[in-house]
Amino acid sequence: MSNSELKARLEQSIHQHRDDYIAISRDIHAHPETGNNEYYANDVLTTLLQKHGFSVTSNVAGHETAFYAVKDSGEPGPTIAYLAEYDALIDIGHACGHNIIGVSSIAAAVALSDTLSETGGKVLVLGTPAEEGGLRGKGGLNGNVKARFVEHGFLDDVDVALMVHPSGRTRLSGPSLANNHLYFHFYGKPSHAGSSPHKGVNALDALVLLYNGISVLRQQLPDGVRVHGIITNGGQAPNVIPEYASAHYYIRADTREEVLALEPRIRAIADGVALATGTTVKIEHQVGPRDFNINHVLNGVLLEEFTAAGETVDLSEKEGKGSTDAGDISHAVPTAHPYIKIGPDDLIGHTVAFREAANSLQGYDALITGALVLARTGLRLLTEPALLQDAKDEFAGQKNRSNAA
Numbered sequence: 001m002s003n004s005e006l007k008a009r010l011e012q013s014i015h016q017h018r019d020d021y022i023a024i025s026r027d028i029h030a031h032p033e034t035g036n037n038e039y040y041a042n043d044v045l046t047t048l049l050q051k052h053g054f055s056v057t058s059n060v061a062g063h064e065t066a067f068y069a070v071k072d073s074g075e076p077g078p079t080i081a082y083l084a085e086y087d088a089l090i091d092i093g094h095a096c097g098h099n100i101i102g103v104s105s106i107a108a109a110v111a112l113s114d115t116l117s118e119t120g121g122k123v124l125v126l127g128t129p130a131e132e133g134g135l136r137g138k139g140g141l142n143g144n145v146k147a148r149f150v151e152h153g154f155l156d157d158v159d160v161a162l163m164v165h166p167s168g169r170t171r172l173s174g175p176s177l178a179n180n181h182l183y184f185h186f187y188g189k190p191s192h193a194g195s196s197p198h199k200g201v202n203a204l205d206a207l208v209l210l211y212n213g214i215s216v217l218r219q220q221l222p223d224g225v226r227v228h229g230i231i232t233n234g235g236q237a238p239n240v241i242p243e244y245a246s247a248h249y250y251i252r253a254d255t256r257e258e259v260l261a262l263e264p265r266i267r268a269i270a271d272g273v274a275l276a277t278g279t280t281v282k283i284e285h286q287v288g289p290r291d292f293n294i295n296h297v298l299n300g301v302l303l304e305e306f307t308a309a310g311e312t313v314d315l316s317e318k319e320g321k322g323s324t325d326a327g328d329i330s331h332a333v334p335t336a337h338p339y340i341k342i343g344p345d346d347l348i349g350h351t352v353a354f355r356e357a358a359n360s361l362q363g364y365d366a367l368i369t370g371a372l373v374l375a376r377t378g379l380r381l382l383t384e385p386a387l388l389q390d391a392k393d394e395f396a397g398q399k400n401r402s403n404a405a
Helices: 003-016 018-030 039-051 098-113 145-151 203-220 256-277 296-308 326-330 352-357 361-383 385-404
Strands: 055-060 063-072 079-084 122-127 160-162 165-167 178-187 226-233 244-253 280-286 339-341
Touching: 003 018, 003 098, 003 361, 018 039, 018 098, 018 361, 039 055, 039 063, 039 098, 039 122, 063 098, 063 145, 079 098, 079 361, 098 122, 098 165, 098 361, 145 326, 160 326, 160 361, 178 203, 178 256, 203 226, 203 244, 203 256, 244 256, 256 280, 296 361, 296 385, 339 361, 361 385
Parallel strands: 079 122, 079 160, 165 339
Antiparallel strands: 055 063, 063 122, 178 244, 178 280, 226 244
């Protein structure tokens, strides 16, 4: 079968099941679940994969709502993995469009799997919950699930990993920030705030000093470094001196090394305010996502495929950077994490406007287009050995330079 016939088969598969894919994405949007609680989405997506002949295992990599799905041709060839996300944000629902991400990856995987009898190789879908982090679930688990897929060996035999993220503009894979978490717990002594305040030790006072101390520190931070947090517990009643107060902070920077270098300064602030207020402090550390390792070979393929699909690709430098645990995958195998337009150019993630765009006609058209671009990219990697080798060689070179540094 010629390449043009294989491409036609991809398009036929995606458009044949278009209505089903949109209905499932809309269903997930209507049932938002936070990180590590995506039982409904897990069931819907794994059922879809099983319907199309994938062998599926749930509760993998230490997360009940994670899954691993595979379709194997039984013949030698590359292994292409698609990354599926399906968690929602706390309170605001699918305001990052993960209802689109999960289904677009599966639609691409299903389409590509229909060509395996001609191409050989394997197609995987890695169901990775809690990309947004969310509340800590059972066993203290939080985000950075993709790193656990790496740790558990699910990327060991993968040649390339692919996904596409909704956005206000169609863009290629770009940089993201490394991100670690610090949880602060201050302990004092309760007392009556009206009659006996002098007998208490105010944990909230310590937390306020921590907040202000970190705010003062920001003026001395290098460009691109971000430290931001929230107070998660400030006491229970205004007439009781708070004996416990807590906060959750993110530390972001271009590399994990920069993040780790900053942590001692922030811990020192916490230790100092504990000493000043007579409280005690416990600090919990959680490793977050790594920075994203851009593969320019894959970006070149995506530019061609987006253009062929009728998308206008914005090649200007993106304003601002967030974090994604796809960064951990990108340090394990060559990875693509492009963006596809689902709304106006100025659409901002994690807003009500983004949530509505993720449930719009334009959003669902983008789901189908994104799936087609991902499937075509996967097909080229399966059928063009030199292209795949170029992507792997670039990745190996980046890894060698990183190890040398």
